[in-house]
Amino acid sequence: MKPTQILSGGAAPLPIGKYGHYLGHFGHFGGQPQKGIITYGLSANRQNPLAHTAHDAVFNIWRRFYGQVFFWLPAGIAGYYILDWANHRNHYLNSKAGRAEFADSEEE
Template structure:
């Protein structure tokens, strides 16, 4: 509905410059018993515990995911290793002697 239709219908005009509240509590009654504390930006330490969290959080996350990425990585490594060794053999003197008469 457009605002002009609201004004023509006799409804009260919306309040201008009126703060409705945070998301989820638009225009509701103020809640009691909620205390909000803050600290000044120049008193904060943004890197507090960063080295400790980096070590232990990385270990925890890796431990939870290792079986998803380690087996495919090992399979890919062994497959590439086999392919490289096979290529070296086929292009060696012994490989050319063994498979030299075959045409692809």
């Protein structure tokens, strides 16, 4: 049965669907179903959710590490050597030899 112009809101600008109901504009609920899309499913009893997780985790960790290591490794090495130098310099300045060398430059 074809809806009348009164039921469809006047002159129907869009075609009526296969079974006689209004399909709506593109993108709205009730539109035509897309064709050519095939989906497959697998029963929950047939799935193995932990398949290859250990293998994939190792290689994913390596891939992410290798992609980021050149960003933080130089800064980490530089920071380590700066702190090491500062600690040695502090120990020297607070030693007997350091105090004797820089005793005249201190103003108290």
